[in-house]
Amino acid sequence: MIFYQLFKKLVGKVITVELKNDLIITGLLEKVDQYINLQFANIKIFEPENHPQFASTESCFIRGKSIRYVFLPENTIDNELIQESTKEYHEKRKQN
Amino acid sequence: MVILLPEIKDKKPVLLLEETILLELDQIEMYIVDASYSSGTLYVTSRRLIWISDSNKGSYSISCRSIVIHGVSRLDENEKSSFPSCVVCQIENESELEPFCSIENNYVTVRFIPSNEDLLQEMYKAFSKAAELNPDPKNREDESSLSDNEYENENENDEQQVMLPKDAFENFMKKLEVNGQFEDPEEEDDEKN
Numbered sequence: 009m010i011f012y013q014l015f016k017k018l019v020g021k022v023i024t025v026e027l028k029n030d031l032i033i034t035g036l037l038e039k040v041d042q043y044i045n046l047q048f049a050n051i052k053i054f055e056p057e058n059h060p061q062f063a064s065t066e067s068c069f070i071r072g073k074s075i076r077y078v079f080l081p082e083n084t085i086d087n088e089l090i091q092e093s094t095k096e097y098h099e100k101r102k103q104n
Numbered sequence: 105m106v107i108l109l110p111e112i113k114d115k116k117p118v119l120l121l122e123e124t125i126l127l128e129l130d131q132i133e134m135y136i137v138d139a140s141y142s143s144g145t146l147y148v149t150s151r152r153l154i155w156i157s158d159s160n161k162g163s164y165s166i167s168c169r170s171i172v173i174h175g176v177s178r179l180d181e182n183e184k185s186s187f188p189s190c191v192v193c194q195i196e197n198e199s200e201l202e203p204f205c206s207i208e209n210n211y212v213t214v215r216f217i218p219s220n221e222d223l224l225q226e227m228y229k230a231f232s233k234a235a236e237l238n239p240d241p242k243n244r245e246d247e248s249s250l251s252d253n254e255y256e257n258e259n260e261n262d263e264q265q266v267m268l269p270k271d272a273f274e275n276f277m278k279k280l281e282v283n284g285q286f287e288d289p290e291e292e293d294d295e296k297n
Contacts, residue, residue, distance in 0.1 A: 029172060029194065029211050043239045047232065051175070061177075061192055061213040068175030069232045073240050074196070 014085065015040040024054075024079040025070065031059055033068065044072035106197045106212060107136070110154050110165035117147055117154045117165070124150045127230035131219040134164075135187065137212060146216055148230040150237050155216070168238040170195045172211065174231045176224050190217040191227045 015037070024034040025046065032055070035048030049067045056063040111118040119125070125147055132146040134155050141161045147154040153171075156163040174193035197210040218224060 027173065029196070031173070031194075041236055043236075045235060061194070061215075062173075062175065064180050065175040065177045065192060067228070068173055069228070069235060070173045071169075071171060071235060074172040 011044055012040070012042050014090065015044060015046070018080070018084060021081065021084055023081065023084075025075055026077040026079070027070065027074045028076045029074065031062065033062075033070070035068070038067075041072075044075065046070045046072070046075070106166065106170055106195050107214075108165045108167070110152070110163055112156060112163050115145075115156060117149075117156065117163070119149065120151055122150075123152075126150060126233055127226065129218060129223060129227065130158075133217040135190075135213075135215040135217070136164075137214075146227075148227070148234050150234060153231070153234070166193075166195055166214065168234045169240060170197075171231070171235060172196045174228070174235070176228045177215075178221075178224075187215055188217050189221045189224060190215040191224060191231060193231070 018037050019040060020037065022034060022036050024032060026032045031053065033048065033051050033053055035051035037046060038049050039047040047067070047069050051065060051068055053059055053062050053065070062068075127148040128145065130145040131143055132155065133143050134141045134146075141155075141157060141164075142159060144155050144157040144161065144163075147156075152165045152167050154163065154165040172194045174191060176189075177187065177192045178189045179187070192213060192215045195212045195214055197212065216227065218227060
């Protein structure tokens with residue numbers, strides 16, 4: 009559940025996500041669930057001219073599966089902790 | 105197919121096993137891409153979105169799992185948005201067969217416009233609830249999963265990267281700075297460009 013814990017800590021912060029459909033959204037993270045579905049408020053779309061359908065969208069719900077990247081403000085996460093946890097997670101998966 | 109034809113009886117949807125209706129609203133106009141289907145009744149269920157036309161425009165259903173993103177879009181005088189306030193969603197075409205209509209990059213934009221703007225929040229919440237109730241079957245977040253065999257081939261496509269290779273991230277940040285998007289990341293920006 010490492011990513012879920014990570015995202016819970018980010019609730020209330022402004023982060024940026026890039027989706028698999030190339031949409032890049034910056035917004036205030038309001039809610040996250042165990043499937044990493046994300047709910048944002050006050051969103052801004054990167055290059056809105058390429059995605060006119062979301063140009064005037066203020067809040068949104070993003071399905072976890074559709075996320076490609078998450079961009080985090082530098083001081084919000086403990087890099088070492090994440091690297092350790094990710095290592096553990098992958099080792100656990102290899103064992104199974 | 106992304107957008108399916110649901111079973112309808114007496115102008116109401118025939119629900120699937122254990123499917124429940126979270127929200128039912130009438131006088132909802134539906135747009136698929138740029139085409140309006142006029143007014144109909146929207147059902148948000150625990151599995152799908154179902155829309156039944158008031159006239160003869162048919163009935164359609166979308167699996168909640170296909171909804172990549174949904175949001176509240178408000179008509180703003182300053183914006184170039186050509187649609188009234190609505191809930192907008194993007195549907196992923198997971199099928200390799202013919203798309204429903206002209207699709208750019210396999211995604212279809214569907215809009216639901218209520219007769220009354222006050223309904224937008226309720227609609228958005230119902231869509232969100234429905235999405236939460238429909239996680240993808242292969243739950244990668246399950247730490248205690250013993251059946252990891254099914255994930256073997258998924259590694260490449262499904263790994264969510266928390267940390268990017270340094271170059272890629274720096275290039276991206278430079279791009280954002282040029283556009284002035286990251287000037288005050290901590291502040292809530294009231295201005296819209």
